[in-house]
Amino acid sequence: AQKVTQAQTEISVVEKEDVTLDCVYETRDTTYYLFWYKQPPSGELVFLIRRNSFDEQNEISGRYSWNFQKSTSSFNFTITASQVVDSAVYFCALSEAYYGGSQGNLIFGKGTKLSVKP
């Protein structure tokens, strides 16, 4: 069975600090996809990144970076020089491959609430 664990329920940092949000996943599939979504206080869900299981390269997008390590089944998310606008709940998600009989449903972790204080 698939599972996504975000062990950090809440994190509080001061602006300009770096912060890493942890995500550990379980799956028996060899082909799968990992995602991060952001939910700001306004409530909408915003897609941040998708990574497939064959691509272990780390990704950087501005102040955001993602570290995918298959050996530890982790897909961690780092915000460098955090800002107040980064305050949100962040969800990690996993989906199985989209071929054969698989429907590719996303399974979400329980989320990490990040508070960035000025």
Next chain:
Amino acid sequence: NAGVTQTPKFRVLKTGQSMTLLCAQDMNHEYMYWYRQDPGMGLRLIHYSVGAGITDQGEVPNGYNVSRSTTEDFPLRLLSAAPSQTSVYFCASRTRQGPNTGELFFGEGSRLTVL
């Protein structure tokens, strides 16, 4: 661009009442989903559809019905509301093919309170 539109955004029900949450998408996405979000529980899949006329259960389907008569619409029905169904409901869709497959497009959510 409308994307995924959910109505209503807020609703208060009494126990035992029925209601339908509406969801419409204009992106011609094959797959559509209903999730509920509860504090500390993340998003849990209620029902999903892989195309018109095809629906299936997710993780927490009890108390909910869905149908998919068109590609665009995926309503969620609560037949007899219970306080345990107090939650925020999100509809989402995604395309089945192409480089962006897998990315879910979410509606703004519907906050439902059952008294």
